[in-house]
Amino acid sequence: MGDNYRTLSEFNLKGEFVAFVGDKLEKAKYLQLITQTGEIKLKLPKILRKYAASFLAPGKQINVFGVTKLNLTTGKTKLKVYGIKPTETCPKQSSEAKSKPKILVCQKPGCRKRGSNNILPELEKILRERGLYDKVAIEHTGCLKCCSSPNCILKLGKKEYRKIQPEVIATMLEKHLS
Structure with missing residues (x-):
């Protein structure tokens, strides 16, 4: 990301997977997630795209984690994803x-x-x-x-x-x- 970005903090979002967003389904670059605060569109790194497509289905509960970065030039924040985990809803959680x-x-x-x-x-x-x-x-x-x-x-x-x-x-x- 170069010298224009500064890492602010780490994030861990829990929510419901809605869909992949992109030109073609097999080359989807973004992930739509509904959280308690609203709907978020997150860019997936190339390495996670095939992995995510292999287990994600609309309506599935997931955790998405990564780093929040600030663009020092524009002042905008960017969420950089580095992991996705399915959230288990069975009794195993307790x-x-x-x-x-x-x-x-x-x-x-x-x-x-x-x-x-x-x-x-x-x-x-x-x-x-x-x-x-x-x-x-x-x-x-x-x-x-x-x-x-x-x-x-x-x-x-x-x-x-x-x-x-x-x-x-x-x-x-x-x-x-x-």
Whole structure:
């Protein structure tokens, strides 16, 4: 996006998929979503277009997440999508809220060079010191789309926290588990 854009924040939208928008159905560039605040049209990156077309049907509940960017020249904001997840509506959802908190740590080579291999031992040490190590699941993953340090995600129930330091993760876990 060049130097004209500045990242403002991350977003996570829940809503009902309406349709794909584009010249041809197989080359649809946009996704229409109805949320509580209204209807939104989001541009899908090329890599997600085929994936989304494989499982989305009108009326399906989904989560769309990404980054909000500000164009410094025009002052307009842009929603850049980097993931889509179907929202489960079965009873399985209530059991997920009671599951162990998860910490996802990226192990892709680029992130390891930026420090994910240093974060993991530090995180495990802090969790052991505070007696939280057995109460959390730590998963080694591929790209999490947060390629800056620290490159890990904390999942507490349905909420996700990105780009937080190991000390903050431990403090949040203590509050969540108490």
